[in-house]
Amino acid sequence: MGNGSITLNPSGGTYCEGTVVTLTAVPDTGWEFDGWSGDLSGTQNPTTITMGSNKNVTATFSQLPVPNYTLTVNIVGQGSVALNPPGGTYPEGTEVCMTATPDSGWQFDNWSGDFSGTANPGCITMDSDKTVTANFSEVGTCTETVGYTTVFGSTSTSANRRAMPFTMPENGNICSVTIYHAGGS
Numbered sequence: 001m002g003n004g005s006i007t008l009n010p011s012g013g014t015y016c017e018g019t020v021v022t023l024t025a026v027p028d029t030g031w032e033f034d035g036w037s038g039d040l041s042g043t044q045n046p047t048t049i050t051m052g053s054n055k056n057v058t059a060t061f062s063q064l065p066v067p068n069y070t071l072t073v074n075i076v077g078q079g080s081v082a083l084n085p086p087g088g089t090y091p092e093g094t095e096v097c098m099t100a101t102p103d104s105g106w107q108f109d110n111w112s113g114d115f116s117g118t119a120n121p122g123c124i125t126m127d128s129d130k131t132v133t134a135n136f137s138e139v140g141t142c143t144e145t146v147g148y149t150t151v152f153g154s155t156s157t158s159a160n161r162r163a164m165p166f167t168m169p170e171n172g173n174i175c176s177v178t179i180y181h182a183g184g185s
Contacts, residue, residue, distance in 0.1 A: 001058060001059075001060045001061065002027075002031055002034075002060060002061030002062055002063070003027070003028040003030075003031045003061055003063070004025060004026055004027040004028050004031055004033065004059060004061040005025075005026050005028075006023055006024065006025055006026070006057070006059050007023075007024045007026060008021055008022070008023060009021070009022040009024070015051040016051070017051055017052060018050065018051065018052070019050070019051045020048050020049070020050050020051075021048065021049050021050075021051060022046050022047070022048050023036075023040070023046060023047055023048070023049060023057060023059075024045060024046035025045045025046075025059040025061070027061045028061070030063060030064050030066075031061045031062065031063055031064060032061065032062060032064055033045050033059060033060075033061055034060045034061060034062050035059075035060055036057060036058070036059060036060075037057075037058045037060060038055075038056045038057045038058045039055040039056050039057055040055070040057045066091045066092050066093075067091070067092045068089050068090060068091055068092070069089070069090055069091075069092060069126045069127070069128055069129050069130065070088060070089050070090075070129045070130075071083065071088055071089075071090065071096055071124070071126065071129075071130050071131075071132065072088070072129075072130070072131045072132070073088075073098065073131075073132050073133075073134065074113070074131065074132070074133040074134070075133070075134050075136065076133055076134070076135045076136065077102075077106055077109075077135060077136030077137055077138070078102070078103040078105075078106045078136055078138075079100055079101055079102040079103050079106055079108060079134060079136040080100075080101050080103075081098050081099065081100050081101075081134045082098070082099045082101065083096055083097070083098055084096065084097045084098075084099070084121075090126045091126070092126060092127060093125065093126065093127070094125070094126045095123050095124070095125050095126075096123065096124055096125075096126060097121045097122070097123040098111070098115070098121055098122050098123070098124070098132065098134070099120065099121040100120050100121075100134040100136070102136050103136070105138060105139055106136045106137065106138055106139060107136065107137055107138075107139050108120055108134065108135075108136055109135045109136060109137050110135050111132055111133065111134060111135070112132075112133045112135060113130075113131045113132045113133045114130040114131055114132055115130070115132045
């Protein structure tokens with residue numbers, strides 16, 4: 001009963017009186033052997049039976065419970081993560097999609113931990129306990145100006161002008177770029 005099979009050694013099924021037959025219960029994947037019934041009892045596997053008459057033997061198998069795994073979601077910054085399906089504990093093989101939603105003034109940057117990248121939503125298959133972090137960063141406001149701020153109305157087509165590298169003094173967002181030159185009109 002259940003999902004599995006019995007192998008016989010020697011093989012066949014019809015035996016002379018006195019033949020000792022070894023029976024081995026072989027459960028299918030996801031099943032386990034529970035025991036023998038009929039003309040054989042117990043849980044020893046493999047086991048033997050001596051043929052002295054016709055025998056009727058049944059191997060009983062039961063399905064193994066599917067393991068459950070936990071998905072732990074951490075948040076860096078300000079935002080939330082919705083799980084589909086919701087819960088946090090899932091049977092093995094479940095695909096869970098995570099959707100990161102930033103709070104006002106914040107943006108979703110990426111996932112880290114057991115799932116990485118910028119896909120949003122991002123989906124992960126539960127084959128062990130997993131820990132994923134949703135990383136959010138604050139959206140900068142453009143309240144500071146770096147560099148020169150004088151605006152000149154004339155346009156030049158001179159081929160002798162060169163761009164100069166500029167390094168931002170701190171991390172932030174670039175809201176606009178204005179090109180300035182001091183090479184004449």
